């Protein structure tokens with residue numbers, strides 16, 4: 670009888686020891702972690718690729734808006750508590766120099782690839798006073814009568830000898846302009862108010878790791894990328910005391926094309942682009 674039992678035991682298939690089970694579970698865990706890492710990586714790559722495409726769309730939309738309207742839109746502010754996707758502008762002056770992207774006006778998406786809204790910064794002078802042909806803020810002015818005062822804030826000068834215009838208090842002067850230059854007054858009733866002689870704004874600076882990238886920026890659109898939930902101008906520490914804030918949401922007009930995991934996606938429109946758009950629109954003055 671006992672011999673039979675022993676034989677039966679010997680015929681049973683070999684089971685797993687506890688150590689073998691533990692090793693198998695550890696290996697399974699490692700494999701799952703690897704897969705999770707791969708999926709996370711692919712997820713982020715997918716969003717980055719999507720955002721790069723979004724960035725190109727916004728760049729195209731801003732440039733098309735410039736060509737069609739001969740001006741740029743003001744930010745969609747929150748001063749009135751309403752974010753409606755349309756610019757906030759009063760009497761040819763932007764209500765604020767920063768806010769949300771007027772996405773309905775531009776026919777672009779309201780949010781970026783991570784579901785966060787875009788930040789839109791324009792030159793502070795666009796929200797500071799009257800626009801004249803000799804001021805970069807004129808790129809944001811809507812239709813309506815705007816006069817470039819002779820000898821006033823616009824400083825528009827004309828040289829009868831060379832038919833040359835200049836935005837300056839002193840130029841053109843002899844010998845460039847032998848008989849001297851004269852103050853000139855021009856009244857425009859529709860955009861564009863800016864012209865080939867409108868100086869660069871030098872109000873917003875866009876840097877990269879090597880130094881200044883662009884210093885004639887008129888407007889910037891920013892997606893704060895993967896950490897946009899906390900690193901957004903309207904939620905970061907500068908405004909609400911929560912989240913973190915970097916160079917692109919610290920409230921000043923210096924911005925940076927950063928790289929790495931928390932990189933931001935920036936679209937910029939320079940004065941050169943605005944003048945190019947004015948040429949395309951055949952409304953160059």
Ligand SMILES: [Ca+2]
Pocket residue numbers: 745746751752753754755756757
């Ligand atoms: Ca609005």
Ligand SMILES: [Ca+2]
Pocket residue numbers: 892893894895896897900931932933
């Ligand atoms: Ca970021």
Ligand SMILES: [Ca+2]
Pocket residue numbers: 915916917918919920921922923924
């Ligand atoms: Ca800054």
